Amino acid sequence: MSTEKDREQAVRRIAHLRDELERHNHLYYVEAAPEISDQAFDRMMKELEELERQWPELASPNSPTQRVGGDITKQFVTVAHRFPMLSLSNSYGQDEVAEFVRRVEKEVGRTLYAMELKYDGVAISLTYKEGELARGVTRGDGEKGEDITANVRTVRSIPLKLRGDYLRDFEVRGEILFMRAQFEKLNAQREAEGEERYANPRNTAAGTLKQQDPKAVAKRGLDNFIYTLAADRPPTRSHYENILKCREWGFRTPDPKRRFIERTDSLEGILDFIAHWDKHRHALEMDIDGVVIKVDNLDIQAELGLTAKSPRWAIAYKFQAEQALTRLNDVQFNVGRTGAVTPVALLEPVLLAGTTVKRASVHNADQIAKLDLHFGDLVQVEKGGEIIPKITGVDLKQRPPGAKPVMYPENCPECGTPLVRDEGEAQHYCPNEHACPPQITRRIEHFVSRRAMDIGGLGGETVEELFRAGLVHNVADLYDLTREQLLGLGKGWGEKSAQQVIDGIAASKAIPFEQVLFALGIRHVGETVAKKIARGVTDIDRLMAMTPLELVAVDEVGGVIAESIADFFAVEGNRRIVERLRAAGLRFAIDPAQQRPVGDKLKGLSFVVSGVFEGFSRDSIKEAIEGNGGKVSGSISKKTSFVVAGADMGPAKRAKADELGVKVIGEDELRRMIEA
Numbered sequence: 001m002s003t004e005k006d007r008e009q010a011v012r013r014i015a016h017l018r019d020e021l022e023r024h025n026h027l028y029y030v031e032a033a034p035e036i037s038d039q040a041f042d043r044m045m046k047e048l049e050e051l052e053r054q055w056p057e058l059a060s061p062n063s064p065t066q067r068v069g070g071d072i073t074k075q076f077v078t079v080a081h082r083f084p085m086l087s088l089s090n091s092y093g094q095d096e097v098a099e100f101v102r103r104v105e106k107e108v109g110r111t112l113y114a115m116e117l118k119y120d121g122v123a124i125s126l127t128y129k130e131g132e133l134a135r136g137v138t139r140g141d142g143e144k145g146e147d148i149t150a151n152v153r154t155v156r157s158i159p160l161k162l163r164g165d166y167l168r169d170f171e172v173r174g175e176i177l178f179m180r181a182q183f184e185k186l187n188a189q190r191e192a193e194g195e196e197r198y199a200n201p202r203n204t205a206a207g208t209l210k211q212q213d214p215k216a217v218a219k220r221g222l223d224n225f226i227y228t229l230a231a232d233r234p235p236t237r238s239h240y241e242n243i244l245k246c247r248e249w250g251f252r253t254p255d256p257k258r259r260f261i262e263r264t265d266s267l268e269g270i271l272d273f274i275a276h277w278d279k280h281r282h283a284l285e286m287d288i289d290g291v292v293i294k295v296d297n298l299d300i301q302a303e304l305g306l307t308a309k310s311p312r313w314a315i316a317y318k319f320q321a322e323q324a325l326t327r328l329n330d331v332q333f334n335v336g337r338t339g340a341v342t343p344v345a346l347l348e349p350v351l352l353a354g355t356t357v358k359r360a361s362v363h364n365a366d367q368i369a370k371l372d373l374h375f376g377d378l379v380q381v382e383k384g385g386e387i388i389p390k391i392t393g394v395d396l397k398q399r400p401p402g403a404k405p406v407m408y409p410e411n412c413p414e415c416g417t418p419l420v421r422d423e424g425e426a427q428h429y430c431p432n433e434h435a436c437p438p439q440i441t442r443r444i445e446h447f448v449s450r451r452a453m454d455i456g457g458l459g460g461e462t463v464e465e466l467f468r469a470g471l472v473h474n475v476a477d478l479y480d481l482t483r484e485q486l487l488g489l490g491k492g493w494g495e496k497s498a499q500q501v502i503d504g505i506a507a508s509k510a511i512p513f514e515q516v517l518f519a520l521g522i523r524h525v526g527e528t529v530a531k532k533i534a535r536g537v538t539d540i541d542r543l544m545a546m547t548p549l550e551l552v553a554v555d556e557v558g559g560v561i562a563e564s565i566a567d568f569f570a571v572e573g574n575r576r577i578v579e580r581l582r583a584a585g586l587r588f589a590i591d592p593a594q595q596r597p598v599g600d601k602l603k604g605l606s607f608v609v610s611g612v613f614e615g616f617s618r619d620s621i622k623e624a625i626e627g628n629g630g631k632v633s634g635s636i637s638k639k640t641s642f643v644v645a646g647a648d649m650g651p652a653k654r655a656k657a658d659e660l661g662v663k664v665i666g667e668d669e670l671r672r673m674i675e676a
């Protein structure tokens, strides 16, 4: 029975944790100056989650626990903007900027301009009421947009609660985008999972925000910059000052110290800002496609007014995308692990935005047709947001006489099987997954890679050699390899290298189930998903017997993943391989130690684990405690038996332990308790 007093205590603790978590979130994601370790943050989050579970009536949509994403949004609701979301008129040259300044000065005299970066993302309008995020709406047609609040909440640099002297009811506008590093990380992950890379950060951000599953959005790691305050009574009459105010309230706004926003009252000042960013934009951590110049004073803005759809008090200066002309020598059609065929243009090397470019992506068949590409064409390559440059045009006048058109192959360039293209998909696939050489060898390469079965001595070239020699056709064949077979390959193989491979293969039998599952290379089953499935389902027999509907009940598994797993095990050949791997001794169930306690030495004891440890990771310390019958909790209370302290345990924790008379022990002492 919980008393009124318990409840009061929970209310206070929840409010405290929410404030602290939001503050640390801001320090981490906006200020990039964290004060506590990730683990300490996670612990607080766990405690809050636990309390909110205990007291469901105290839940709140703006609790930091909601950052990981709430329920599926069935359909986005269209809502009208209180203040219309305007667009900017674009300019591409200094003349047009000079013309803008002349026009403004003619009407209102010399005045201050605020200059900003033009972020290349997706526009968003955020409404705050009484200091809390109330709604996030896309730009839409400028008059009305879609309510994507649930997705917006997952963007860590968007405050859910404000601080300081904020207005009671107002909107901010800004751009949601991917930082380049995060975008790269996302693509590396996609590649590891056998997926196509995303083409550029902007489109990926737009696609992400349209997803109906906020949990999926949360995992992508979007970011934002705020560039407009829209309110009936803004705090000052200066746009620049208002942006600084927004910063005080907790928003991520352009940093004046880095010249992300600056003021000037002259054309020279504006041109200097443009020149600076034209030169330095490539070194930024995110994509920009220009700069924006705005009259700073709100009253003067009103005086200048609007045209049909853009304000007369602002102008965007767009940078030219960096381009170069070069010769198209050839087009390669690469076949990946999942059979996806991607055309890659081989170019005469050319210097572009500071790097030598030899290859460019052409995306797909439609793109080849649209460009009407011919071998030997002089093509225009452009480096936009994407890392790999793309071909954007062809100089038809310079086409060599008799040049042959680039044809998209109808058959797989590697195995000759007719390619297929699924309805609505841009990509062609080779469906011959069990006999198409590069698909086979890339699957094997994935299987032996470090994060999968970690078989040392087996790189890409060796895998191909084994395949060509007819020794290995699938991952199960690896476990039938003999030292003699390897030595029989001749050139390059000696006693030592052969033994190394054989040992590596033998050692891989001890790799835990979760990694084996990842190694199988099931589409969409990356490392994290494999881990969750291994823990949740515990063995392969149960997994193979599950329907997609049962699978989605597993943590981290959504519809697409569930279908993909079911499809994989529906293939007889895949089941046979699993059986052979099992017979070879691979692990297809999680370690019993992870399932149930191995001992009960710690039965009845409750532990709090804090700090960094030498011999163990924090997770393995927790596993060791739980494996021996002990309990692990997030915060110290009267019920805590021991605090296991690592190197950097905070002083507050120690004081709390002292106050409650809880004994603090080190990892050695814990070990002794278990081994006693």
Ligand code: IVH
Pocket: 086, 087, 088, 089, 116, 117, 118, 119, 120, 121, 122, 123, 124, 139, 175, 227, 228, 292, 311, 314, 316
């Ligand atoms: S101000 C009238 N400032 O560019 C004010 N917009 O074509 C309109 N954008 O939809 C917006 N960075 O998505 C403004 N510093 C910035 C911007 C910016 C990017 C985008 C925004 C808008 C589009 C205008």
